[in-house]
Amino acid sequence: MRKFGLHFGLILACVIVLLPPLWALRTSLVPESMSYSTEIFPAFTLDNYRGLFAKNRFGTFYVNSLIVALGSVIVALPFAACTGYAFARFRTGGRFARFAVLATQMLPPVALVLPAFAILRGAGLTNSLPGLILVYSALNLPFLTWILMGFFEGVPADLEGAAMTDGATAWGAFWRIVIPVSLPGLAAAGVLGFILSWNEFLFALVLSGPQTATIPVSLAALQTSNGVQIAKVSAGVVLAILPLVIASRFIQRFIIQGLTFGGVK
Amino acid sequence: MASIELERVSRRFANGTYGVRDIDLKIEDGEFVIFLGPSGCGKSTTLRMIAGLESISSGDLRIGGRSVNNVAPRDRNVAVVFQNYALYPHMSVWHNMAFGLKMRGVGLEEIDQKVAKAADLLGLNLLLQRKPGALSGGQRQRVALGRAIVREPEAFLLDEPLSNLDAQLRAEMRLELVKLHRRLGRTMVHVTHDQVEAMTMGDRICIMRDGQMIQTGRPLDVYANPADIFVARFLATPPMNLIPAQLTHADDKLVVQIDPTTHVGVPPKHYAPYVQKAGGPITAGIRAEDIYETQARPEWQRISVKVVAVEALGAENVLIGLLGRDKPIEIQARLGRHFFAPVDSIVDLYVDTEPMHLFDTETGKAVARPPLPAGR
Amino acid sequence: MASIELERVSRRFANGTYGVRDIDLKIEDGEFVIFLGPSGCGKSTTLRMIAGLESISSGDLRIGGRSVNNVAPRDRNVAVVFQNYALYPHMSVWHNMAFGLKMRGVGLEEIDQKVAKAADLLGLNLLLQRKPGALSGGQRQRVALGRAIVREPEAFLLDEPLSNLDAQLRAEMRLELVKLHRRLGRTMVHVTHDQVEAMTMGDRICIMRDGQMIQTGRPLDVYANPADIFVARFLATPPMNLIPAQLTHADDKLVVQIDPTTHVGVPPKHYAPYVQKAGGPITAGIRAEDIYETQARPEWQRISVKVVAVEALGAENVLIGLLGRDKPIEIQARLGRHFFAPVDSIVDLYVDTEPMHLFDTETGKAVARPPLPAGR
């Protein structure tokens, strides 16, 4: 009976969360001219998806987004894990360093985008996916560092002590003990990093060119002076959701069961 | 070479308290040393400093003659059994034990062999695939022990490694550890609260209190010649009976006068060291096992004790009784398993006074006398 | 009313192994019961099932007559000392101890009083503001104990609550727990590996093995009349000597023939129960404390033992020796602290055969005989 309330609450939350994306799904499947119709399904068409790929080169941007988001996580996560570990375990740099790292993310992107453009231009990295990956890695780093720091603080220090007396280097203890024990945190941080890059708009806008734009840029371009092509936007949104839904099947293994300790008393 | 030397080593914690203060200790290469002391006295802290897991606030720690204050744990090549086990929660028992070997680059085959052997020894064969979360307390402790013994480090640091094992297993493990020590000849430091472990396993016993080292020596030496009341009481169960008394000197006899009607005489051969204390207060220390129910030797001295309780432990009975009449003092005596006496009855017991100690009542220090031979 | 009844209770874990299997047990209201058994036999699991922390796979658990299989732990009103302490890492010692009282709605003043009293008892006064992370192992265990004793629950479930304490503290705590039991009259279940605790604290002792209940009874009864080899060996340190032999019946005498030259006679008063086994193999059980260095009584029987080692424990010496010539058997004897013999020498020892047990070699069960009185 107690479970009933639980499921009721969760289902309610799911419904609230799901209604807008569902309406977007519905809109993506009706002709643009009927997108604002109050009927549930006035007509069915796949034109919006077709148009998105054929006319708006959505396929390219989709792949770009995947590369950039994955790439930035792959780059940022290890760096963030190491820095977060140093902050959590060795208190490196004290409170100052922690807050300084975080503070780099406190400026609105608007203030950073021109200078960032300038240095990337200098390095010949504008208009290229590696450039975007680099920038996103740096943008993600502070957040991921902090999140992982929070998780690492929960790992009993004696586990590393045990590993180090067992002959592991500090690195070995980190890699073989702390990392596996912190999988929930790493999974969460990874998803977060992916999503931040997946959705980032301003840097993508300024730093990308016609070949290297990402999904948010391409969807934003659908707001034209002739009106918003909302059906196509909806189609884009529906497609943009897919990777996370697929990925969450794997991620939740870590986030959901976590690890039960039993190693220390 | 893995002698371990501590020179005025202290550990001050973040909150300002000292875990250990100005400890001096030299452990020879290959020595088996027991750390003993009340809860919270700094045993684990000392061990962890030796392992390099606790930073040293001041003083100098040397292993094999080399100062290691800033040497990484892995480069000290010690194996540790943590008091809280510190098992790797995400690894199976096998991997927990194999980890140290893997880290040292031992070949897989050899690892397999060694782990299998240790598991055998510890009765963990059937549990090798389990994760620590699915083990009982004692099983976890055995894994922790196994993790240390599969390796052949310069030194073993064992922090109460047998505390959660049943008596039988504990006895076996005790034996195995001693064998291991004989076989490898490596330095071993063993923290324990177990009387038997303390007395039988080590070459030397170090008694700690409040972060300081009180007395070290061969176990039976320390047992026979405690430096002070604390050591005397601590190193025995039931603890030594401490009886406040007056040391009187009359008729050429040195007598411990407990109350007007109760006294025991000092054996004549100890007159010389003790006579200086005559005429003043003294604390007499009589071990529970020096009190007998029958007078087997003539020099044993009779005392009358009012029975408070008789605890039957199966193999022996411990009598708890009151000595003296005005201000009766509770004493305990280890008697045979057949001994019995009703509560409140008065029984006559006989004290072997030869191993009796006299302590300065004020300082608690033992009044110096030539050391008794061990085993007394 | 907090009697606790287990009826064919089992606990099957996720991986398919049984932690406990078909246990039947009835603990009376106010009884003090000791669980004893080798590591991994299911003691903690049983305790945790009683507390409601481990779900019951089959069987019925009743507290105060009411089936509680599906009652939440908090509604069972028990206090638990966890084997792994399970302290609240984010709370100070004071809050750790006060938490249970707070949850039961006890007033702040009363909480303060109770916690202060418990802290006093446990020697934790100076640590009340610390968090568990800054405590030594023994201190943590005391906090865990304190957390249980501040409350006045229907039942106390103590899982090796004293294992990490030093001997002296352990003795004090033992006494305090007994006093607590007397004062509150609440049911207590206590898991221990300590011989002394097992023998002295409880009304009843329950011996477990491999998830099953082997024998229950008053401590000395069990000690005197073990149901089988396992119990016999388990409930003693050093364990009972088990000697494979032939039971021969000749000249009207029943003799345990160890090898052609070594034997001990069965006391005549035990002929009746044992004679049926005559002419077959038998396992003789002789406790280490039933072997003496001198023949104090005429009926004690002489055996010759080759010395392997003499372990000096301070208060007593344990001789490890070999009995018999062809296939010598290792035996242990608890002898006086003055006993000594060189290794490999042959010594004569004397066996009190009256408490001797005979066990069926195949089943390991004790050959039934009228129970010996406790204390024998």
Add this chain to the structure above:
Amino acid sequence: DDIVLRALMEDVPETQIIEAMLPDFEKETGIKVEFEKIGYGDMHDKLVSQLVSPQSYYNLLEVDFLWAGEFPAAGWLADLKPFIAKSNYDLTPFIPSTLDLLGRTEESLQILPMYNYSMGLIYRKDLLADPKLQEAFKKASGRDLAVPTTLAEYVEISKFMKANADVAGAAMQGQRGDPNSMEFSNYLFASGGAYLADGKKVVLDSPEGKVALDLYVDNIKNGAQQGALSANLDDTLRLMCSGKAFSMVTYWWMLPQVDNAEKCPDVAGKVALTTMPGGHGESGGWGWGIPKNVSPEEQEAAWKFIQWVQSKDVSVARALQGHAPVRADVYTDAKVLAKYPYYKEAQDIVATGKSFPIFAYSAQYEDVLGTHLSQAGGGEATPEDALKGAAKGLEELLAK
């Protein structure tokens, strides 16, 4: 190296029309042209970051008239006069207002018109012709219901429609910023007001301005659809399209979108276009520019392209696909008129269009003005204060 012209373009039909014709240009000249299409809102930021850097990635620019003050002021654009002179390019066919709009001066011409978005009034013929409504209107006002000729009339009809025809009288773009400033400009010009006199003096806070704002606020409050203050072009277009509005002030070339049986079946055939009541509407447009920070060869190529794309032939070809011309000769082209009869009105609208003040801070002024309008429309400020504030804001920005 072959020169590639790269332009950042707004993703609208105009761009697509030209894009489709690019192969012709390449065949003709061997110059390849690439369009990168994004939304209007994002263009400025992206262009600016390129233009301030030492070398721009884009070597052909599409410039909105709102930037026609800023870009030259910042010195980002090459002067086209030398190119025009060298190639003898004839500017006379361009409707003068389209050139003025883009900041041409005596000394220089930095932006050449590309297409135009002057604003007019799109309204529902069927509602005006409805006898019941005609009768009711007559009763209420004593006049006949007809296409309004003054702003006041328009607002009156708008309110009337809202009250009686179950539609919004006007689909208004009240969202702060570009939408409401542009819309209000129509009201201002329609009532005879102006932002600046003699190009410098601020005359916004005039009796005409007051009338314009009062009527604007009145219409927002009593004539417009619900939610007008957050509405932008998209909202009004959809509203008009759904038949739930009587009129909207918008770009003249929006007519075919509304008058489209497929997209807006509810109103197709029932809508018409006229100049803003009062005779003058807001005029806007896009132009071509060439960035300074690119090589001379690229600039040459860019000029070639501009010449080509704004030539009569190409313009006509574009117009036949719906292009909004800037050349008078295209409006009068027979083929064009045949296909789009309403281009006659359109030419009027373009020719009579007046311009929002063009200076370096035009875009910011839109925001300033928009804020005051929005506050007035939402009742947060009185029209008097809003007008004063808007005038003062203009003065400040002009002085900056």
Add this chain to the structure above:
Amino acid sequence: MTGFMNWAHREVRIGWAFASPGLILLAIVMGFPLLYACLLSVSSYTLLKPAILPIVGTDNFATMMASERFWGATWLTVKYSVVTVACQFVIGLGIALMLNRVVRTKPIYFAILTIPMAMSPVSVALIWRMLLQPNLGIVNHLMETLGLPRLDWLGSASLALWTMAGIDIWQQMSFVVLILAAGLASLPREPYEAAEVDGARGWQQFWFITLPMLRPVAAIAVIIQLINEFRTYDLPYVLTKGGPGTSTEVLSFFAYRQAFLGLSINEGAAAAFVLLVIVLAMTVVFFALLERQSKS
């Protein structure tokens, strides 16, 4: 304890060894832009006169401080951020807790509840604009069907900010769920057993056990969201452009206006730094409070 002072300490060296790759990456990529932005904020650099010199010191800040709209935007931002973060946290925590208690159906719920974060804020805003369209949108249609008044979600000065906040909460709550769900998964189980026998009921366990143990992770989630909310830009940009009036003009939108519409990159940078200082101050104070509370 730490710092360059005891470089001799092994731990200090190891700590820096671990920290430096990340710090270096950050310094290389963000260091220059940050310094540059910092320089801009005290310079006379505008798009029309793109020259750093002369340095004008705090003039840009003074100009801004003198502007009423700046203060309005600041106050609005603080109000908006605090409210949205508080709601996200409370809702997110509630959902994470519920998630933590179900077993088999958890993957499904989890997959659904994290969907909003996969949508870029721009598209979220566009989709919601469609839903909330006052005349044609489905929400008002439903409201009407249910006999409720049609609301002017984004066109009313009093409602627009809260509509935006609602949309924001709807989306960002999924981040909080993600982080807190992971945090809950990594909590040790033992204290709960102790609390169970100590008699703590569900909410007491939550209050006395879960919340304090989750505190490090939860605090970080709050801070990250706070920073994100302070920088909110996409939502007002698409939804309202800061209107009606100035009712949704948040600070980062203000900074944007200043930099790109006002062409005063320097003032934009100054506004950005003011924002940074406010967030940083709130962060530091927040952690100081947490620390004080966890000590007592």
